[in-house]
Amino acid sequence: MLEVDAKNVAYCDDFITSEYDYADTRVFKSPRGGYIARPRQRRFTIRTKRKIPKIGMMLVGLGGNNGTTITGGIIANREKLSWMTKEGRMEADYVGSITQSATMKIGIDEKGEEVYVPLKSVVPMVNPNDIHIGGWDISKMNLADGMKRASVFPQTLQDKLAKRMRHMVPLPSVYYKEYLAANQEDRADNVIPGNDKQKHLEHIRNDIRTFKRNNKLDKVIVLWTANTERMCKIIPGVHDSSANLLKAIKTSHPEISPSTLFATASILEGCTYINGSPQNTYVPGVVELATKHGVFIGGDDFKSGQTKMKSVMVDFLVSSGIKPVCIASYNHLGNNDGKNLSSAAQFRSKEISKSNVVDDMINSNRILYKKGEKPDHLVVIKYMPFVRDSKRALDEYTSKIFMGGLNTIVMHNTCEDSLLASPLIIDLVILAELCERISIKAPGEETFSRMDTVLSFLSFMIKAPLVPKNTPVVNALFRQLMCIKNILRACVGMHPENSMLLQEKLPEKIRSSL
Numbered sequence: 001m002l003e004v005d006a007k008n009v010a011y012c013d014d015f016i017t018s019e020y021d022y023a024d025t026r027v028f029k030s031p032r033g034g035y036i037a038r039p040r041q042r043r044f045t046i047r048t049k050r051k052i053p054k055i056g057m058m059l060v061g062l063g064g065n066n067g068t069t070i071t072g073g074i075i076a077n078r079e080k081l082s083w084m085t086k087e088g089r090m091e092a093d094y095v096g097s098i099t100q101s102a103t104m105k106i107g108i109d110e111k112g113e114e115v116y117v118p119l120k121s122v123v124p125m126v127n128p129n130d131i132h133i134g135g136w137d138i139s140k141m142n143l144a145d146g147m148k149r150a151s152v153f154p155q156t157l158q159d160k161l162a163k164r165m166r167h168m169v170p171l172p173s174v175y176y177k178e179y180l181a182a183n184q185e186d187r188a189d190n191v192i193p194g195n196d197k198q199k200h201l202e203h204i205r206n207d208i209r210t211f212k213r214n215n216k217l218d219k220v221i222v223l224w225t226a227n228t229e230r231m232c233k234i235i236p237g238v239h240d241s242s243a244n245l246l247k248a249i250k251t252s253h254p255e256i257s258p259s260t261l262f263a264t265a266s267i268l269e270g271c272t273y274i275n276g277s278p279q280n281t282y283v284p285g286v287v288e289l290a291t292k293h294g295v296f297i298g299g300d301d302f303k304s305g306q307t308k309m310k311s312v313m314v315d316f317l318v319s320s321g322i323k324p325v326c327i328a329s330y331n332h333l334g335n336n337d338g339k340n341l342s343s344a345a346q347f348r349s350k351e352i353s354k355s356n357v358v359d360d361m362i363n364s365n366r367i368l369y370k371k372g373e374k375p376d377h378l379v380v381i382k383y384m385p386f387v388r389d390s391k392r393a394l395d396e397y398t399s400k401i402f403m404g405g406l407n408t409i410v411m412h413n414t415c416e417d418s419l420l421a422s423p424l425i426i427d428l429v430i431l432a433e434l435c436e437r438i439s440i441k442a443p444g445e446e447t448f449s450r451m452d453t454v455l456s457f458l459s460f461m462i463k464a465p466l467v468p469k470n471t472p473v474v475n476a477l478f479r480q481l482m483c484i485k486n487i488l489r490a491c492v493g494m495h496p497e498n499s500m501l502l503q504e505k506l507p508e509k510i511r512s513s514l
Contacts, residue, residue: 002106002121002492009493011050016123018046018493042443048491049437052124053218055131056211057429058271060262061226062135062170065335065389066276068147069418070425071133071168072161078129079164083156090157096423098460099125099430104485105497112504122488126433128426132215136207136262137170137226140190144168150335152389152418171207174200174258179229179279181343187336197252197261204265219436221429222266222273224259225302225421227340229279231348232257238285242292245285260286267295272432274458275299275466276425278352282466291453296432298455301463302424305415306331306393307357311477313409314358317399322407323368326376326398327358332384333391335417341381351379356464357475391415424461431458431484438491460484 003011008019023041030036059067075081076092083090094100103116119125141149144166147158175191177184192203212220232239232255238248239255248256249264259281266273267290275281278301290297303311306329317324332338341347358377362369393413401407435455439448451457452468459465460480467473474480486496503514 001124002117004492004494006493014050016048016050016492018048018491020044020046020490020493022490044443044490045441045448046491047439047441047448048123048434050124052126053433054216055126055429055433056215056217056220057131057133057135058208058211058220058222059133059135059425060173060222060224060259061137062133063137063139063141063143063146064226065150065152065337065418066225066421066425067135067137067170068143068150068165069152070422071143071165072147072153072157073422074128074131074133074426075161075164076157081157081160083154083160085154085156094128094423094426096420097128097427098481098484099427100128100423104488106489106494119485119488123434123491126430128430131426131429132211132217133168134211134215135170136173136204138173138175138184138188138190140169140172142166142169150389150418152416173226174204174261176258178254179232179257180227181340181346183339183343184227184336195252197256198250201249201261201265201268204262205269208265208269208271219433220269220271221432222262222271223276223425223428224262224274224281224299225276225425226259227337228277228346229257229259229281230346231280231352232260232283234280234283239283240285242285242289245283245289257281263297264289267293267297270295272296272298272436272455274428274432276302276421276428278464287454294450294453296435296451296453296455297466298428298432298458299462299464299466302421303357303461303463304420304424305391305417306395306413307463308477309393309411309413310395311357311361311475311480313395313397313411314361315476315478317397318361318365318368321365321368323400324358324375324397325400326396328378328380328396330380330382330394331391332382332387333389333417334383334385334387335389335391337417338381338383338391339385341383347381351381352464360473360475389417389419391417428458428461457483457487 010017021041021043026038026040028036061067081092099120102119104119105114105116107115109115144162147165172190172192175188192200208220235255237244238253239245259279260283263273263281263286282297314324362374393415395411397409399407432455435451435457439450441448454466454468456465456467459474465473503511
């Protein structure tokens with residue numbers, strides 16, 4: 001573990017406490033035109049509990065591609081499994097997880113060389129091998145057979161995992177067929193009976209309590225990794241407040257979706273809830289309920305392949321003064337997610353989350369784009385069973401360049417969907433749990449507070465980040481990553497990471513004396 005030797009940070013058995021000077025700049029319009037910038041600095045106290053709790057992760061969609069891949073991956077790492085492929089012997093790892101496999105710069109050593117450490121070494125974090133796994137699925141297939149159906153892992157690894165996963169069977173889930181494509185009905189053999197949504201809510205709450213009790217857990221985090229639902233219709237008097245939401249559940253209102261029901265159950269049980277699909281789970285009543293109960297929520301929609309590349313590419317182009325004017329994105333995939341998305345209503349949910357990813361980058365440059373101006377942006381998703389989980393993504397970016405010229409970049413990306421998404425899910429759980437141990441005392445406040453109920457801190461892993469009211473949405477990937485790294489640095493009293501290398505810009509005679 002990293003230990004910071006500074007007057008503004010203290011380590012004790014229970015906490016890491018940081019007296020952190022946060023610097024930002026307030027900007028005002030000048031009466032003479034232009035802007036006036038006023039840098040400021042304020043002191044926050046950040047306290048992080050050091051004791052790592054025993055946690056469980058409950059997945060909605062446990063028997064699907066992501067659920068079986070995460071479960072198999074954690075078991076393989078926990079038991080240090082290896083297996084043969086045509087490329088040779090492979091060993092279990094957490095490649096693709098920023099908490100487990102990414103590093104961050106902490107400074108320079110006496111030789112002037114940059115020093116990097118794993119993110120997980122900055123503050124105490126849950127080890128993914130220690131996470132207890134459970135959850136729900138509309139299919140009663142055991143996880144060994146679900147893993148075989150998903151065809152994500154090579155057969156040699158499946159053979160080793162099967163005996164360890166065959167006893168694992170998902171809990172019955174909520175199934176309202178009007179929210180999924182009709183082609184999902186043949187999988188729905190493991191559903192909570194009846195049509196009473198209040199009883200369904202209580203059933204889910206009891207499942208969470210039982211899982212927590214049976215495994216002697218300190219915390220449970222619930223995460224939706226099931227199929228994309230159609231958007232629910234937001235109705236005044238149904239979704240607009242927590243009281244109306246709970247009343248609508250009691251009356252089994254048809255516009256209460258399964259994901260909203262799971263979110264409500266999780267919040268009422270005091271469990272952080274993360275939405276990994278693009279539907280509008282977080283209606284206003286859910287957000288209000290989470291705020292009242294002081295429970296974290298995060299989402300929407302995992303960002304693992306094509307959209308992650310888009311958030312890098314558009315940021316690069318716009319930051320370089322190049323103007324994207326046309327973005328065409330095409331996908332075909334053959335897993336059950338693709339099958340469900342072949343229905344228009346479910347595709348529309350995904351189309352919205354994939355299309356909005358460029359908005360903040362476009363809005364950052366009023367030289368290139370007038371207010372309200374956006375590039376043409378088309379997203380297409382097609383179902384092609386043969387490719388299974390090996391999704392193909394093709395993108396074309398056409399941009400205006402110098403003197404009226406055009407530049408076109410074409411990209412092909414083979415996204416191993418669940419192998420990319422599963423490490424993100426692990427990161428979401430680990431970082432959300434960490435947030436539950438961080439409290440902040442703002443200037444002028446007498447007591448510590450947790451972060452806002454809406455965890456925008458998780459945006460790096462999310463396609464359509466949910467953010468607190470009246471705060472900016474950030475989609476640019478490296479800004480999202482720097483947010484995570486710099487908050488970790490703040491927890492141990494270190495300044496934000498930057499790339500100035502100011503002293504290295506000076507003559508050698510001066511550099512050597514610094």
